[in-house]
Amino acid sequence: MEILKLIEKAATKGKNRFLVIGGHALNIHGISRTTGDLDLMVEASERGFWRQLLTDLRYTIYQESSSFIQTTPSEIAAWPIDLMLVNKETMEKALADAHYTELFGTRTPFASVGNLIAMKLHSLKYEQAERTQKDQGDLLALLKIATLPLNSEPFRQLCLKYANVTVYERLIKLNNS
Secondary structure, three states: OHHHHHHHHHHHHOOOOEEEEHHHHHHHOOOOOOOOOEEEEEEHHHHHHHHHHHHHOOEEEEEEOOOEEEEEEOOOOOOOEEEEEEOHHHHHHHHHOOEEEEEOOEEEEEOOHHHHHHHHHHHHOOOOHHHHHHHHHHHHHHHHHOOOOOOOHHHHHHHHHHOOHHHHHHHHHHHHO
16 A cells, blocks of 8 residues: 555654544454545644645545545545544544554554544444444444443443444344344
């Protein structure tokens, strides 16, 4: 994944930080997931750096909000890159808990199982029809790795923190069916 080397080199030079999230992070933790893009968590305050880097790498931004930047590559064989923009505190917590792996010649930070659980719960809160089934499956696999029972009080508390009681009840119902 040459693009990851280029991103790591530019980020290190500019003293910018990133964390691999999404399908590639799931794969690092042993959850087999086919993915067609590269998802990164970055600091929102560094939006300008990341926009310029992606432009320099010949990516086109096709959707942007306060929390996300989605891009398409100029080359058909390249992966789209999506950025999740977070505040400095969230970034520092995620990096402190990150799983570092030597990948394609670069020491790369990947989201921890705990952070992926939080992100999946947050995503499930918004009930996006095209994502819900995939996110629920990913979440159940992550909970198994974390040895965190679905019907446990600690998991219920995570649901209340990152999602809501409706998500918790839906997951319990799904698990019991």
